[in-house]
Amino acid sequence: VERQHQAALSQRLAQFHPADIAFVLESLAPEPRAAAWALVRSDQRGAVLLEASDTVRRALVLGMAPEDISAVVHTLDSDDIADLVSSLPEELRHAVVERLDRTDQAEVRSVLSFPDGSVGAIMDLDFIAVREDTTLEAVQRLLRRKTALPVHTNELIVVDRSNGLRGVLDLQRLLLDEPDRRVAEVMNPQPTYFYTDDGVRDAITAFEKYDLISCPVVNLHRQVVGRLTVDVVVDEIKERAQAESLRQVGLSEADEDLFAPLAASARRRWPWLVLNLVTAFIASRVIGAFEEVIAALVALAALMPIVASIGGNTGNQAVALVIRGLALGQLGPLQLRKILQREIGINLLNGVVWGLVLGVVTWLLYDSVTLAAVIAAALTLNMVLAATVGVLAPVLLQRLGRDPAMGSSIVLTATTDSMGFLIFLGLAAAFLS
Amino acid sequence: VERQHQAALSQRLAQFHPADIAFVLESLAPEPRAAAWALVRSDQRGAVLLEASDTVRRALVLGMAPEDISAVVHTLDSDDIADLVSSLPEELRHAVVERLDRTDQAEVRSVLSFPDGSVGAIMDLDFIAVREDTTLEAVQRLLRRKTALPVHTNELIVVDRSNGLRGVLDLQRLLLDEPDRRVAEVMNPQPTYFYTDDGVRDAITAFEKYDLISCPVVNLHRQVVGRLTVDVVVDEIKERAQAESLRQVGLSEADEDLFAPLAASARRRWPWLVLNLVTAFIASRVIGAFEEVIAALVALAALMPIVASIGGNTGNQAVALVIRGLALGQLGPLQLRKILQREIGINLLNGVVWGLVLGVVTWLLYDSVTLAAVIAAALTLNMVLAATVGVLAPVLLQRLGRDPAMGSSIVLTATTDSMGFLIFLGLAAAFLS
Incomplete structure (x- = not known):
């Protein structure tokens, strides 16, 4: 009966948004939290971990067996994996990265190599690139082969032969313009873009000022390597505002964990x-x-x-x-x-x-x-x-x-x-x- | 020569983003600010005013003749007009609204009637609605008659005969799915939405949590009356964080105006x-x-x-x-x-x-x-x-x-x-x- 009950609970949980599950986990004490975590289906765990605060995320991951972690991680994109492991202790991080397949490993390592606070460290590696001499019709055919676009794709990135940034093509152009027009004619040839080593603070300012949804990110050779999306920017704005109000009184996010040992919190x-x-x-x-x-x-x-x-x-x-x-x-x-x-x-x-x-x-x-x-x-x-x-x-x-x-x-x-x-x-x- | 010089300057300014012009105006003293404002082309003035801080906005508008204000306002959407006039003194607000045509007047008044801090007060009235029994092909034909979609349109709103909310249709479905499918089959029938009298704070939380780009806004009869878009939410997050850090020390946004009379600032x-x-x-x-x-x-x-x-x-x-x-x-x-x-x-x-x-x-x-x-x-x-x-x-x-x-x-x-x-x-x- 107990098991039936748990299966029912687990199914209920599966209908929740990962952010809501994370919210519930954050407000539970360590023991009920571990019990609730066991009920979260493994295909949802990655998304929930991404939404959880650093402290709770670390606690949850530390309680998982390495093979469970690998299973969870395999449901995620490489930039999300990087985001996830970046908050883990060194040896655990290493253990997780080792278990990834080679492409993921390389991508995760490349994202991890960007310093905290740089655009490279928070960019999304998943984007759709098209060439400027293609017709809109050809682009549509290309898209129709996919079942979904990467999240927050409001524009496609237009690149040249060597992957250099040429412009961006707003998705609505595909819907509004004649199919025989070429990308070069209807794209925005001067989009806002960022270098991987630009500061997140500057990116936030640009998103606020120019009302951006997503933006190409390029390396030093101006080759497109990723995108920055507004949801990540919103999270950064929120985190920075929170961090600042706590820093002003000498606290950090770690001081918000209501279940950390009292003596350790006092010493901090x-x-x-x-x-x-x-x-x-x-x-x-x-x-x-x-x-x-x-x-x-x-x-x-x-x-x-x-x-x-x-x-x-x-x-x-x-x-x-x-x-x-x-x-x-x-x-x-x-x-x-x-x-x-x-x-x-x-x-x-x-x-x-x-x-x-x-x-x-x-x-x-x-x-x-x-x-x-x-x-x-x-x-x-x-x-x-x-x-x-x-x-x-x-x-x-x-x-x-x-x-x-x-x-x-x-x-x-x-x-x-x-x-x-x-x-x-x-x-x-x-x-x- | 002076006039030629000014015309050249004015043309240079026209290439700037309105947010950048607003930024420049905000850092100028009142006299050079007025001189610079005179150089901003009237078709850009509305957008610049919308980007400027309340204090600077008020100063600029107060210096304009009523017919200039009307000219500027006519380039804007009614929700933007409402946003603009809401920061003006009562009698000026009245004078501006009087000069609008009847539809705009009604819309502006309706937005102004929502209390500060409610979703209704910051919503965008401009959205595209479709019916659920339409085919995707018909929707595409409908869109192709337009030259542009309302800003930040990542989804169309699906409504029934009496304008009641039925769901939302992600734009990418139009690009990825077969044209003969019906809206009802591919729409999201349970989108996040807000009532006009929901608090902006709750909307901010939802946008952060669920990574939203835009959201339908409905009235008490669940009829769609507008949209809330992420750019407005980002502005609200920023303004709230700023306002709070100033409120903590007994200041307000008005105290940031470096050119307000000293005695008045001291008394505040x-x-x-x-x-x-x-x-x-x-x-x-x-x-x-x-x-x-x-x-x-x-x-x-x-x-x-x-x-x-x-x-x-x-x-x-x-x-x-x-x-x-x-x-x-x-x-x-x-x-x-x-x-x-x-x-x-x-x-x-x-x-x-x-x-x-x-x-x-x-x-x-x-x-x-x-x-x-x-x-x-x-x-x-x-x-x-x-x-x-x-x-x-x-x-x-x-x-x-x-x-x-x-x-x-x-x-x-x-x-x-x-x-x-x-x-x-x-x-x-x-x-x-």
């Missing part, structure tokens, strides 16, 4: 925690240097976090604007100077206005005009400093080849905290003692 | 600034309540920001994970409890480990075991509290219909700062005096 956060402890400790030492001033006027201790905190918020606004500009490629030297001027101007203005308000509140509370003036000045100065660092930190980090999304907040907080305390307590030391 | 940041000032002020009053304790041991003033700052960082990690989970629709009650348990566990563990380290450093620095124990305990407690608030704040804000991306950081900082100071100074008051 140590580098970020230590960095933040170090910057907080430096800020603490800045305060420590003014202990005598604080001892003489304890109100300073209560007021100083306001200056530091508003600085942090202000700086983060500048960081967000600059990171956006960098991502869009909109920040040339001119724009950068403009944004720096504006952020300084805006925060000078707001610093003066709200510094005055804070000054008045301080005066009412502590009955000291000097203290009020000190906090007003400190707030303004720290906001202007925060704006400056907020604009420059992401730019400098990017020039140094570091990740602006991840590093900027650390650099910024370190500055706005330490300098906030220094400015406020320094001014207090100068004018209040 | 006031609500956020005031909110942050208020929470910082509350934290300051918490410290103020412990002035006597601090006066007795000034070291407390130097150490207390460490506790608050690490709490903030920790809580922001939890917030990022939860907001991601909410966006993916992955957080049911089970997952939520799991994520809460995990964040508390991870931060309890890390709080104990790094609290001890911080305790040792404090002991070495201030030679007080009690002070060391107090800061170790305070760090641990505040990290656990931050984890709890970081998980719960976004969820509660969403249940209350507020924006978790924007509100969470305020709620979190208010808690981790005030409570951080309260826990640390409270423990100090209890054990050190």
Whole structure:
């Protein structure tokens, strides 16, 4: 009965879209996940693995026997196999590739050889090429011999004798134009295309800008080697947005796995925690240097976090604007100077206005005009400093080849905290003692 | 000569993609922007306006005479007109719509009537419908009468007599299958489709999951009224990601306009600034309540920001994970409890480990075991509290219909700062005096 029940379940599952099965597997704990995975039919497993997150995919593959993996992999295209094995540990990857037939092996190895973040690494090797002197009728005959076109084929790629890119032929031309016309007459001779070593980021920009569905990918000799399709680009956009929002707080996709061992997850956060402890400790030492001033006027201790905190918020606004500009490629030297001027101007203005308000509140509370003036000045100065660092930190980090999304907040907080305390307590030391 | 020069420039511009012209216009200051805009040929202006950001679009349209606007608008489809005028001030919008012919007016009004964030508001009204009892040959004849298909037509929509959705016919079926077969035999009878009042967020999820290119959109009677295409979905994904990263720091797309008047931009940041000032002020009053304790041991003033700052960082990690989970629709009650348990566990563990380290450093620095124990305990407690608030704040804000991306950081900082100071100074008051 148990077995009958399972067979029925398995059949139900087979009607689900692979993406939905992956979604269910991702939200299950490891044990029920393994049980559910056993029910997924082997002809669907490849597609499900491709849709699953890296962490879950790795867990599922690690639990499979090598011959099961081979069986699954044989249902996939070589670029999908490459995508799949690229997230596996080295030795497992090797074991899988070894079991492929020779053509697949060569193709998988070639895709794997492209670095992460390059168009070559995410391209689709499956495309239909035609020659420009063919008639549309001949192209139609060619197509009719197939039962299906590669996914997202909205255009055929037009190549010359040596496979060099000549243009693209929109499928609708085959339907709308006279059959006796030649490909060269109706093709688009200047299509957008990418080199295998172009960055995925540039490809994303082009897809967004020019509303592309698919694009030829060429090697250094301008020979067509594959296609880039919009579904892969959409996945990349999504993954990049996710990765960035996590990176900003020192996390990665691995931290999303709700079933990873707790101790390991805790340790993964140590580098970020230590960095933040170090910057907080430096800020603490800045305060420590003014202990005598604080001892003489304890109100300073209560007021100083306001200056530091508003600085942090202000700086983060500048960081967000600059990171956006960098991502869009909109920040040339001119724009950068403009944004720096504006952020300084805006925060000078707001610093003066709200510094005055804070000054008045301080005066009412502590009955000291000097203290009020000190906090007003400190707030303004720290906001202007925060704006400056907020604009420059992401730019400098990017020039140094570091990740602006991840590093900027650390650099910024370190500055706005330490300098906030220094400015406020320094001014207090100068004018209040 | 000047005029010849301008004509030459205008011709050069005409060869650019509208998206590229929009990009150039966006990076120009208002005056050169207006000059450049004058050079854009009127048959390209509509497409350029559609590609431009809201701010720039509004500035350009506001500078045009109503009859120029009408001329531009006449080159566009009615859904594009709706998209365009939806970003205009009310009276200008009205003036434009009035000048359209009656069919366009009706269509534009119908698109404008769908609320922001609904599929109806971003759908494409242009699609080709066929009947299921037609042969593929007849469909081909129908298509051959057209010079082009609507953009991103990868499939025709199959409808019944009353325009009800029956299925979709992939274009490649026309190329691959025998011409005497009927649409009903080769169509996909169960396509993904959306209702006009479905949320754009759900549509984005479906496009990502099922790798869609286009999709029928139906009204409440399941009659086909339009299509949703992947280029619009890609734009929405991009805009949403951008909007979120700005919202997190209290900014909006309007803050990206580098040429808006400085004073207006400064004032736009006031609500956020005031909110942050208020929470910082509350934290300051918490410290103020412990002035006597601090006066007795000034070291407390130097150490207390460490506790608050690490709490903030920790809580922001939890917030990022939860907001991601909410966006993916992955957080049911089970997952939520799991994520809460995990964040508390991870931060309890890390709080104990790094609290001890911080305790040792404090002991070495201030030679007080009690002070060391107090800061170790305070760090641990505040990290656990931050984890709890970081998980719960976004969820509660969403249940209350507020924006978790924007509100969470305020709620979190208010808690981790005030409570951080309260826990640390409270423990100090209890054990050190």
